[in-house]
Amino acid sequence: MEPMPQIPMLSYDVVVIGGGPAGMAAAAKAKELGLNVLLLDENDYLGGILPQCIHPGFGIHYFKEELTGPEFAARLAKRMIENGVEYRTSARVLEIRNYSDLEKVVIFTSPSGVYQVWAKAIIYAAGARERHAFEIGIVGDRVAGIYTAGEAQTLMDIYGVLPGKEIVIVGSGDVGLIMARRFALEGAKVKAVVELMPYPGGLARNVMILRDFNIPLYLGHRVVEVRGKGRVQRVKIVKVDENLNEVPGSEFWIEADTLVISAGLIPSVKKLKKIGVEIDPSTGGPVVNDRLETSVPGIFVAGNSLLINDLVDYVAEQGELAAEGAKEFIEKGGIESRKWVKVEKGANVRLVAPHYLSGDRDLYLYLRVSRPMENVEVRIPETGKKVRLPVVKPAEMVRVKLRAEEIRKAQERLTVEVVGA
Amino acid sequence: MRKTYCFTCIVCPLGCAIEVELEDGKVVGVTGHTCPRGEEWAIQEVTNPKRIVMSVVPVEGGALPTVSVRTAEPVPKEKIAELMKFLTGLRLKAPIKIGQVVAEWEGIKIVATRGA
Numbered sequence: 078m079e080p081m082p083q084i085p086m087l088s089y090d091v092v093v094i095g096g097g098p099a100g101m102a103a104a105a106k107a108k109e110l111g112l113n114v115l116l117l118d119e120n121d122y123l124g125g126i127l128p129q130c131i132h133p134g135f136g137i138h139y140f141k142e143e144l145t146g147p148e149f150a151a152r153l154a155k156r157m158i159e160n161g162v163e164y165r166t167s168a169r170v171l172e173i174r175n176y177s178d179l180e181k182v183v184i185f186t187s188p189s190g191v192y193q194v195w196a197k198a199i200i201y202a203a204g205a206r207e208r209h210a211f212e213i214g215i216v217g218d219r220v221a222g223i224y225t226a227g228e229a230q231t232l233m234d235i236y237g238v239l240p241g242k243e244i245v246i247v248g249s250g251d252v253g254l255i256m257a258r259r260f261a262l263e264g265a266k267v268k269a270v271v272e273l274m275p276y277p278g279g280l281a282r283n284v285m286i287l288r289d290f291n292i293p294l295y296l297g298h299r300v301v302e303v304r305g306k307g308r309v310q311r312v313k314i315v316k317v318d319e320n321l322n323e324v325p326g327s328e329f330w331i332e333a334d335t336l337v338i339s340a341g342l343i344p345s346v347k348k349l350k351k352i353g354v355e356i357d358p359s360t361g362g363p364v365v366n367d368r369l370e371t372s373v374p375g376i377f378v379a380g381n382s383l384l385i386n387d388l389v390d391y392v393a394e395q396g397e398l399a400a401e402g403a404k405e406f407i408e409k410g411g412i413e414s415r416k417w418v419k420v421e422k423g424a425n426v427r428l429v430a431p432h433y434l435s436g437d438r439d440l441y442l443y444l445r446v447s448r449p450m451e452n453v454e455v456r457i458p459e460t461g462k463k464v465r466l467p468v469v470k471p472a473e474m475v476r477v478k479l480r481a482e483e484i485r486k487a488q489e490r491l492t493v494e495v496v497g498a
Numbered sequence: 499m500r501k502t503y504c505f506t507c508i509v510c511p512l513g514c515a516i517e518v519e520l521e522d523g524k525v526v527g528v529t530g531h532t533c534p535r536g537e538e539w540a541i542q543e544v545t546n547p548k549r550i551v552m553s554v555v556p557v558e559g560g561a562l563p564t565v566s567v568r569t570a571e572p573v574p575k576e577k578i579a580e581l582m583k584f585l586t587g588l589r590l591k592a593p594i595k596i597g598q599v600v601a602e603w604e605g606i607k608i609v610a611t612r613g614a
Binding site (some may be wrong): 133237281284 | 505506507508513549550551552553554556561562563564568575578582596597611613
């Protein structure tokens with residue numbers, strides 16, 4: 078295939094798309110493995126969302142030390158830069174083209190112009206996007222003062238701007254709870270955290286924030302409407318029954334100037350879909366093998382583009398695995414397996430990745446359950462694997478190590494199930 | 499006066515439901531915990547709860563308009579509002595290195611968690 082003559086051309090072994098923890102770990106590892114790497118990020122600083130996650134709790138597995146988000150990001154950036162990884166910030170990827178297994182092109186814009194990069198492999202680590210108000214059925218006036226939790230976090234913790242004074246937060250996942258704390262600490266009044274489900278969505282250590290600041294939590298409730306002139310003035314909340322249907326007559330209004338939506342993340346995979354990468358509807362990310370290679374050979378994926386992770390440590394771990402995959406792919410001209418074992422979802426497993434296992438290597442299975450359970454076993458009957466866990470929650474990812482020889486016991490498929498011990 | 503506090507332990511992912519019973523401000527019983535670390539945490543949580551505090555401080559001449567900071571050690575919960583007031587008054591100048599102590603408040607070091 079001929080390069081596009083009018084666009085300046087660069088050439089690397091691997092292009093990493095995304096400068097968050099997955100991308101930075103992937104780039105650092107790929108360079109350490111001897112590959113020539115370029116990392117691209119559309120933001121004007123490295124780190125993805127980490128520089129705005131100023132609370133501690135990161136890195137306990139990966140760095141064996143408790144760090145804040147910016148500290149975690151700085152360590153990865155240092156490792157990457159000291160290794161000699163080239164990177165461009167303010168670089169927005171327009172398109173990915175897959176000409177052949179070892180010929181891929183990434184076209185990006187940057188302040189110095191448009192470029193095309195030819196690469197043998199791509200590691201896609203573009204993260205996720207947040208669900209916004211329209212997607213969760215909130216209707217009403219189009220007013221200022223509606224933010225996603227990440228937007229509010231960027232405003233407060235990068236730019237030093239308090240987005241509002243009287244806040245209602247939708248969603249009690251970790252991001253919503255952490256933002257509740259930031260608002261409360263900075264002197265705003267958090268009037269309610271509203272959670273659709275009958276149980277809080279976040280880790281226990283974050284649910285504690287509500288008690289610390291006397292923030293009311295409405296479980297089994299939904300924000301349905303926003304009203305205001307120019308700016309949010311009040312939000313309507315209703316109770317829902319066990320089938321998540323609204324309970325008639327249960328509605329009430331809360332006065333607030335700001336509505337913060339923390340209703341979950343969705344892997345950003347648009348550009349991958351365009352080149353035909355197969356997507357798993359349950360994770361929202363690509364279907365991958367145990368090197369995190371997608372259905373398009375030589376395109377690897379890691380971090381929240383693969384599946385929504387709850388710990389950044391796992392994200393960085395996936396970045397390194399994708400880098401190892403890219404190295405193998407480039408060296409051997411493709412990733413081969415004698416036969417792939419397909420991973421199937423069993424009882425109480427909502428999602429699981431990777432999807433195809435070679436049995437050539439040890440790996441981690443990442444899975445989430447559908448409903449909370451206590452005293453359970455994660456079982457893979459075809460391999461005889463059993464892992465006992467005291468508690469599983471939909472909000473917390475379960476990570477299970479599988480050894481190559483265990484995988485080889487399975488014939489064509491293996492089933493992951495979470496059942497009472 | 500007897501008072502019972504119930505909460506979910508956060509020492510590890512087990513998340514035990516711990517109950518701490520106080521009589522006239524003294525701990526008289528802890529139940530529901532699985533390990534000694536949980537018991538210790540629960541007692542501290544009712545007698546002298548402490549938290550790491552994080553915020554951002556405006557910075558002049560840096561790449562970003564703020565620098566993120568945290569306390570080097572956990573701060574007693576009832577003093578957090580006062581500490582936040584102190585942080586609100588802080589103004590910093592670049593260059594600032596990650597890990598640099600940028601201020602001190604009542605003997606507690608305030609550490610930069612980003613560079614600027």
